[in-house]
Amino acid sequence: MLLLWTLLSAVVLGGCTTSVADTPDAVTPGSGSTVPTASAPPTTSTPTSTSSAATTTPTTPPEPTSTPATTPTTPTTSSATTTSTTSSATSSTTASWPASLVALGDSVPAADTCDCTGFVERLGPQLQAATHRAWSVHNDAVSGYTSGDVLDDLQDPDVQRDLSTADLVVVQVGANDLDLDQVGDPDCDPVATSDCYTQTLDQLEGTLGRIVDGIRSLDQRPDLQIALLGYWNVTVDGQVAAAQGSAFVKASVALTEATNAVISGVADRSGSIYVDTRTPFDGASGTRDATDDLLDDGDHPDGSGHALLATAVMEALQRSGAVEAWTRS
Numbered sequence: 669m670l671l672l673w674t675l676l677s678a679v680v681l682g683g684c685t686t687s688v689a690d691t692p693d694a695v696t697p698g699s700g701s702t703v704p705t706a707s708a709p710p711t712t713s714t715p716t717s718t719s720s721a722a723t724t725t726p727t728t729p730p731e732p733t734s735t736p737a738t739t740p741t742t743p744t745t746s747s748a749t750t751t752s753t754t755s756s757a758t759s760s761t762t763a764s765w766p767a768s769l770v771a772l773g774d775s776v777p778a779a780d781t782c783d784c785t786g787f788v789e790r791l792g793p794q795l796q797a798a799t800h801r802a803w804s805v806h807n808d809a810v811s812g813y814t815s816g817d818v819l820d821d822l823q824d825p826d827v828q829r830d831l832s833t834a835d836l837v838v839v840q841v842g843a844n845d846l847d848l849d850q851v852g853d854p855d856c857d858p859v860a861t862s863d864c865y866t867q868t869l870d871q872l873e874g875t876l877g878r879i880v881d882g883i884r885s886l887d888q889r890p891d892l893q894i895a896l897l898g899y900w901n902v903t904v905d906g907q908v909a910a911a912q913g914s915a916f917v918k919a920s921v922a923l924t925e926a927t928n929a930v931i932s933g934v935a936d937r938s939g940s941i942y943v944d945t946r947t948p949f950d951g952a953s954g955t956r957d958a959t960d961d962l963l964d965d966g967d968h969p970d971g972s973g974h975a976l977l978a979t980a981v982m983e984a985l986q987r988s989g990a991v992e993a994w995t996r997s
Contacts, residue, residue, distance in 0.1 A: 908966025
């Protein structure tokens with residue numbers, strides 16, 4: 669009887685020992701790589717043991733993976749999006765300081781003849797929207813100024829201060845240099861070769877060149893842009909011009925074209941940007957009636973006229989690549 673009891677005990681104890689040995693090490697926290705840690709997400713690999721004991725899970729749940737403090741809060745869906753987001757953020761950071769616009773010239777950029785927002789002041793928010801950076805605007809234009817007046821103004825300490833940090837200088841001047849009382853005079857036809865205007869236009873060419881040189885001497889940064897604006901008409905336009913007769917209209921158009929040729933020539937030779945303003949007002953064919961874009965004097969732009977000028981400047985800056993360069997800088 670004692671021998672039988674001993675044999676039965678050995679069988680029972682041997683079975684229990686086998687069951688414990690079959691329990692996988694993975695169920696003991698910290699004993700293997702299958703236990704999730706805070707530095708890696710929980711693994712989904714299947715335990716190698718197939719015994720029922722393998723389904724046992726740790727009593728202490730794994731710690732959730734924490735999000736590093738440097739993780740962007742904006743979700744991205746691809747590496748391309750991440751690159752684009754980073755590039756955009758970098759551009760926004762590096763272009764956070766204000767850029768500067770300075771205007772020189774006559775009553776058109778001064779815009780004090782119009783109870784409206786002038787094209788220079790309109791350019792500020794348009795440049796900001798296009799370049800994603802703030803812009804300050806310094807309008808140093810004065811009604812009645814000739815090109816000689818603008819050249820003299822480069823000696824003014826306040827103007828020099830504005831120009832010394834300018835990213836863009838807009839210049840529109842030249843119409844007041846001309847003796848407009850001679851427009852339509854048969855003795856001054858044709859305008860391009862008439863002694864009435866050739867000397868004045870030659871002087872305008874030289875003075876504009878010195879203005880550009882003077883601006884660059886005050887602001888020698890290589891990314892400075894200078895925009896020289898032409899005129900839609902150096903005299904009057906629209907119905908006011910038409911009322912003076914066809915000879916006057918013909919002469920005013922010819923004088924405007926000659927003046928614009930001088931301005932665009934200076935722009936080309938000096939590496940500046942020429943802005944065509946005649947096409948927005950008079951159309952590509954020159955037959956558009958500009959009356960609705962001018963004040964009652966037929967000379968100065970009204971609110972819609974200044975909007976046309978601002979658009980013309982922005983389009984010229986876009987074509988030149990200046991806007992893209994300011995966005996990257």
